[in-house]
Amino acid sequence: MASRDELYQKLTEYLVELFEIEPGKITPDAKLFEELDLDSIDAVDLVVKLQEYTGRRVKPEEFKAVRTVGDVVDCLERLLKTHDLPA
Template sequence: MSYQSEYDLIKNAMVELFELEPDDVQPESLLNEDLDLDSIDAVDLVVFLRNKTGATFEAETFKSVKTVEDIVNAVAELEVAV
């Protein structure tokens, strides 16, 4: 999957799951400060991504993410590892 495809998947998921405005979800958007997402939201996103991609996401993978781009990169790394 390309970076743009992964970004679009994650952006659309965040808009759908958390009722965010599409323009607010940018690669540099901070999850907590800019998008007001918390750890419960992160779990919801992981479950959504698991269902969409079939990949298994470890909690450790998402502990260090701070931005939307961090999530995209984490998903890309998982796909490379598979």
Template sequence: MTEVNRNQIFELVRDALVELFEVDADDIKPEAQLYQELDLDSIDAVDLVVYLQNQTGKKIKPEEFKSVRTVDDIVDAVVNLLKAE
């Protein structure tokens, strides 16, 4: 994936949340709070990072994900990661 496309990355994150944590796809909106609304915990966040690393082929540093609170924050983090190559 050479061109960074926010919609594609949102879909990747949405698919990961549905597949890994059985989150209802209708609940996954850019502004959705990961911990409050989607019921993720810190272990889930680690699993999500591992999944996204596998999908993007990029190493994600845990500190890059410490500040994420919403689905859109994850999308931003992945976009920045892919742009950094």
């Protein structure tokens, strides 16, 4: 499983690549919609990219609760831990 730092770095990479956000603006506390100017369509694009990265489906209800970059990392950690549990 990817570490929290690896997830944060990958998310930062996607935010820069997909939405041309300056890396210096991306912090764990940065608000996706207010500070980074993402909209709902951007959020969908980000979810698609994260699903490709993790190979897991991100549940819409789970992602609706995210507000900050750190929240996205938390969501990804939960998603990966859930799928890494032994059967």
